Amino acid sequence: MGLYREHILPVLVDRACGTAGLKKWRSQLSSGLSGRVLEIGFGSGLNVEHYPSTVEKVLAVEPSAKGFRIAQRRIDNSSVPVELVGLDGQSIPLPDDSCDDALCTFALCTIPDTDAALAEVLRVLRPGGRFHFLEHGLAPDAGVAAWQRRLEPLQRRVADGCHLTRDPVALVRGAGFTLDDVDQRYGVGPKPWSWFTRGVAVNPG
Numbered sequence: 001m002g003l004y005r006e007h008i009l010p011v012l013v014d015r016a017c018g019t020a021g022l023k024k025w026r027s028q029l030s031s032g033l034s035g036r037v038l039e040i041g042f043g044s045g046l047n048v049e050h051y052p053s054t055v056e057k058v059l060a061v062e063p064s065a066k067g068f069r070i071a072q073r074r075i076d077n078s079s080v081p082v083e084l085v086g087l088d089g090q091s092i093p094l095p096d097d098s099c100d101d102a103l104c105t106f107a108l109c110t111i112p113d114t115d116a117a118l119a120e121v122l123r124v125l126r127p128g129g130r131f132h133f134l135e136h137g138l139a140p141d142a143g144v145a146a147w148q149r150r151l152e153p154l155q156r157r158v159a160d161g162c163h164l165t166r167d168p169v170a171l172v173r174g175a176g177f178t179l180d181d182v183d184q185r186y187g188v189g190p191k192p193w194s195w196f197t198r199g200v201a202v203n204p205g
Helices: 002-016 020-030 065-076 114-124 142-158 168-174
Strands: 035-040 055-061 082-086 099-105 125-136 178-186 195-202
Touching: 002 065, 020 099, 020 125, 020 195, 035 114, 065 082, 099 114, 114 125, 114 168, 125 168, 168 178, 168 195
Parallel strands: 035 055, 035 099, 055 082, 099 125
Antiparallel strands: 125 195, 178 195
């Protein structure tokens, strides 16, 4: 499992999450980011090409060494500097109120303790700072949701703990953020995996 998790899975995730369709979602999500940006679940750097010029620096949190190595080429080709600052979104080694914005894509589904991770994002984000997130999660259609519940045990085993039935909006709101903008709809692909939520939330301070 160590070989699969550390070396094979990051490559599979890079390919599955790097499709042309998802690039459009990532581009929309990154619009409006500025200043010092915390990115949890940095992965293989699939958001790097979408950072707007208003971003001064990205502070990345990513547990996978292989994923970050894959990202290096994208980082080298970007005008936005990226610094790996931590390995665990549940414990971010940054001071309070030290980031202007935050970004997260397809990570809340996998982080074991999402409450702890979102509390950390809220802590390091300045009052009024915005949290941009893109996640898959529990579909509103009963039939699709039933399949998600059936498939989730297998999904968690083969995708390093990835859940199909988490509700990102409820998680973000429950952490104390104020939701500013939410777009939810099916993307391209099988419905159990493609109910997407793109949102922007604000640290109310």
